Structures are given as structure tokens and as C-alpha cells.
Amino acid sequence: MSGLTRLFSGLLTLLFVTMISVAGSLALFHQAVVAPGPLPEARNVIIPPGDSSRMIAERLEQQGIISGQTIFLAQVISANALARLGGKPQRHMKAGEYEIEANASIQDVIRKLTEGRALLYSVTIPEGLTSHEIVRRLTNDSDLSGTINQVPAEGTMLPETFKVPRNTPRTQVVTLLSKELDEYLNERWEGRAANLPFSTKAEAMVLASLIEKESGPNDDPAQIAGVFVNRLRKGMRLQSDPTILYGKHGPSVNWGAKIFRSDIKRKTAYNTYQIDGLPPTPICNPGRKAIASALDPAKTENLYFVADGRGGHIFSKTLADHERAVRDWRKIEREIRRKAAAKEASTTAAASSAVAPTLINTKTTKTVDVAAGAAGDIPLPVKRPKR
Numbered sequence: 571m572s573g574l575t576r577l578f579s580g581l582l583t584l585l586f587v588t589m590i591s592v593a594g595s596l597a598l599f600h601q602a603v604v605a606p607g608p609l610p611e612a613r614n615v616i617i618p619p620g621d622s623s624r625m626i627a628e629r630l631e632q633q634g635i636i637s638g639q640t641i642f643l644a645q646v647i648s649a650n651a652l653a654r655l656g657g658k659p660q661r662h663m664k665a666g667e668y669e670i671e672a673n674a675s676i677q678d679v680i681r682k683l684t685e686g687r688a689l690l691y692s693v694t695i696p697e698g699l700t701s702h703e704i705v706r707r708l709t710n711d712s713d714l715s716g717t718i719n720q721v722p723a724e725g726t727m728l729p730e731t732f733k734v735p736r737n738t739p740r741t742q743v744v745t746l747l748s749k750e751l752d753e754y755l756n757e758r759w760e761g762r763a764a765n766l767p768f769s770t771k772a773e774a775m776v777l778a779s780l781i782e783k784e785s786g787p788n789d790d791p792a793q794i795a796g797v798f799v800n801r802l803r804k805g806m807r808l809q810s811d812p813t814i815l816y817g818k819h820g821p822s823v824n825w826g827a828k829i830f831r832s833d834i835k836r837k838t839a840y841n842t843y844q845i846d847g848l849p850p851t852p853i854c855n856p857g858r859k860a861i862a863s864a865l866d867p868a869k870t871e872n873l874y875f876v877a878d879g880r881g882g883h884i885f886s887k888t889l890a891d892h893e894r895a896v897r898d899w900r901k902i903e904r905e906i907r908r909k910a911a912a913k914e915a916s917t918t919a920a921a922s923s924a925v926a927p928t929l930i931n932t933k934t935t936k937t938v939d940v941a942a943g944a945a946g947d948i949p950l951p952v953k954r955p956k957r
Contacts, residue, residue: 606673668737688735697857702821725852767802777850782860783812788882795867816853
């Protein structure tokens with residue numbers, strides 16, 4: 571019995587010493603995990619997609635964020651083990667760009683990476699861009715990643731500003747834009763005005779795209795919508811200049827291109843001087859105001875509008891009133907061209923008299939056939955087909 575007692579006592583002593591050692595090691599390990607790190611000041615670190623825990627640890631060590639990989643990896647493994655024991659899902663470190671605070675501990679760094687609290691960057695898509703233009707804009711954004719292999723259909727994305735982490739896939743941004751449009755269009759469709767001259771959401775988007783391209787910075791898009799809706803109800807052609815450009819050039823259209831009389835007479839699927847009703851698809855991706863205006867246009871008797879020279883339009887009920895407004899606009903247009911020509915001549919003369927002339931990039935003023943007007947601030951023509 572005395573021998574067994576001594577053996578049992580020895581085992582207890584060994585167990586006790588082992589527990590003390592383990593407890594001490596755990597305390598030292600915890601202290602190393604929560605201790606201030608070596609980073610002297612805040613720094614951004616980029617974790618690429620697909621990096622393993624070891625690769626992340628190497629990256630953090632190389633950038634002076636942690637002093638060693640061993641404790642970092644041990645903490646990652648122990649955290650995952652505890653999660654499994656507790657029946658909780660494991661938390662993996664996520665790709666992205668992170669701002670690591672000065673003296674951040676290993677625990678702080680792991681928490682930030684697993685929670686995915688990455689820095690966010692703004693991605694802004696202005697209203698009125700074609701889908702081709704949106705894809706080009708996203709492709710040129712160096713904060714995004716991946717390739718868009720197929721240009722989305724026209725009018726299937728809602729221009730918006732998003733906050734996304736660096737290296738967000740470009741296709742994911744396209745998905746966000748499309749999802750935003752579906753949600754907004756469904757919401758506005760439920761509250762649409764009664765007796766609209768179209769019956770589908772697709773037609774609403776076509777009309778909204780025309781409203782978007784016709785609206786100036788000082789316009790009320792609902793007034794533009796009111797004119798188009800009145801003309802649709804009366805069976806009048808919409809005669810919208812942007813549809814000429816889209817029909818001629820397609821999705822890569824230059825909205826500032828000249829419009830000639832021959833363009834007005836050219837029949838395309840989109841030229842609303844030559845076709846009845848709405849074009850077959852949107853001509854751009856309209857914004858929220860244009861969509862809302864298409865579904866709830868101003869109640870008006872106006873059938874015409876023309877640019878006022880101040881970023882808006884003058885609206886008219888009758889052709890006679892419209893003709894007077896057009897004559898006023900032509901005077902303003904001629905004055906704009908005169909001043910632009912004078913400025914160009916002055917610039918050219920100054921460049922010619924320079925001692926050591928360098929390459930000059932002068933801006934020429936685009937002039938537009940008087941029957942069409944300037945794209946972006948587009949007057950409807952004086953004459954209308956009699957219906």
C-alpha cells in the first residue's frame with residue numbers, strides 16, 4: 571500500500587506540475603497575443619484573395635505589423651479549435667485592404683481580418699451612361715479587380731455610389747447596380763400614376779432613359795416626362811434628339827456628336843423622328859429621378875420644349891408658342907457660338923505670337939444643325955408632323 575501511495579502521490583505531483591506549466595505557458599501565450607505590436611504608426615495592408623493563413627502571417631511580419639509568425643498562426647489555430655468545440659462556425663481571415671492601428675496586438679489584427687472590417691472605396695456611376703460606358707468606367711477603376719466579360723443590357727443598372735472594399739470584383743459591382751435597380755423599380759412601379767401610355771416596367775425604363783438624356787441640370791424631369799407622356803397619348807412622335815445619336819452610333823455613342831438633317835431623316839430602330847412610340851430598348855441607364863418621373867409625370871398640357879440657355883427648358887402647349895421659344899433659343903445659341911469662336915481666335919493668335927510655341931490643344935466648339943440643337947441640352951425642332 572505504501573508503494574501504491576507513493577506512486578499515486580508522484581502522479582498527482584506530476585499532474586500538478588504539468589498543470590502549472592501549461593497554465594504558465596497559456597498565460598505567457600495570452601500575454602504575447604494581447605501585447606502591443608511592433609507597428610510604430612498606422613499602416614494599410616492589402617490581403618489578396620486566396621492568401622492562406624501562413625501567407626498572411628508572412629505578409630504581416632514583412633510589413634512590421636507582427637513580430638513573429640508562430641504566435642500569430644498558433645492563435646489562428648486555437649481560435650478555430652475553440653470554435654469547433656463550441657459548435658460555432660470557424661471565422662476565416664478575409665481579403666481586402668485594412669488599416670492597422672499603431673501597436674495593434676496580434677489579437678487586434680486577427681479580429682479585424684476575420685471580421686472583414688476592410689477600408690471602403692467609393693465607386694460612382696453617374697446617371698445617363700450607357701452600359702458600355704459603365705463597363706469601361708469600372709474597367710478603368712484600379713481599386714476593383716476581375717474582368718467583365720459581357721456588357722449588361724441597356725437600362726439594367728441603377729447609377730449609384732457604392733462603398734466597396736479594394737479588389738472587389740467588377741462583376742460584383744455590376745450585380746449590385748442591377749439589384750439596386752430591381753428594388754427601386756419594383757418600389758416605384760407599385761405607386762405609379764394611373765392611365766400611363768405604357769404597361770410594362772421595360773417600357774417605363776425606355777421612357778426614363780429618354781427623360782434622363784433630355785433633362786438639363788436645372789430641369790424638373792417630371793415636366794419632361796409630362797411632355798413625352800402627352801405626346802404618346804396623342805399618338806405624336808416623341809422626336810427626341812438623343813435617340814438619333816443612339817440609333818446612329820449604338821452603345822458607344824458620343825452624346826456630344828453633331829446631328830445633321832440627314833441624321834434626322836435616317837430611319838433606325840431608335841430614331842423617334844422616324845418611328846412611332848418608344849424605342850425598343852433604353853438608350854442609357856437612367857437615375858432615380860428620371861425613373862420616378864416616368865412613372866409619375868407632371869400633369870400638364872405641354873407638348874413641346876426647347877432649351878432656355880440656362881441648363882433648363884421652356885415648355886409650350888402650342889406650336890406657335892414653341893416656335894417663339896425656339897427663335898429665342900437660336901439667338902442664345904448664335905451668341906454662344908460667337909463667343910466661343912472669338913475665344914478660339916484669341917487663343918490661336920496668342921499661340922502664334924509666342925516666342926517658343928509648343929503643341930497647342932485648343933477646344934473647338936461643336937456646332938449643330940439648327941434643326942436639331944446640341945446634344946445634352948436638346949431643343950425639339952420647330953416643326954412637328956401633323957397627326
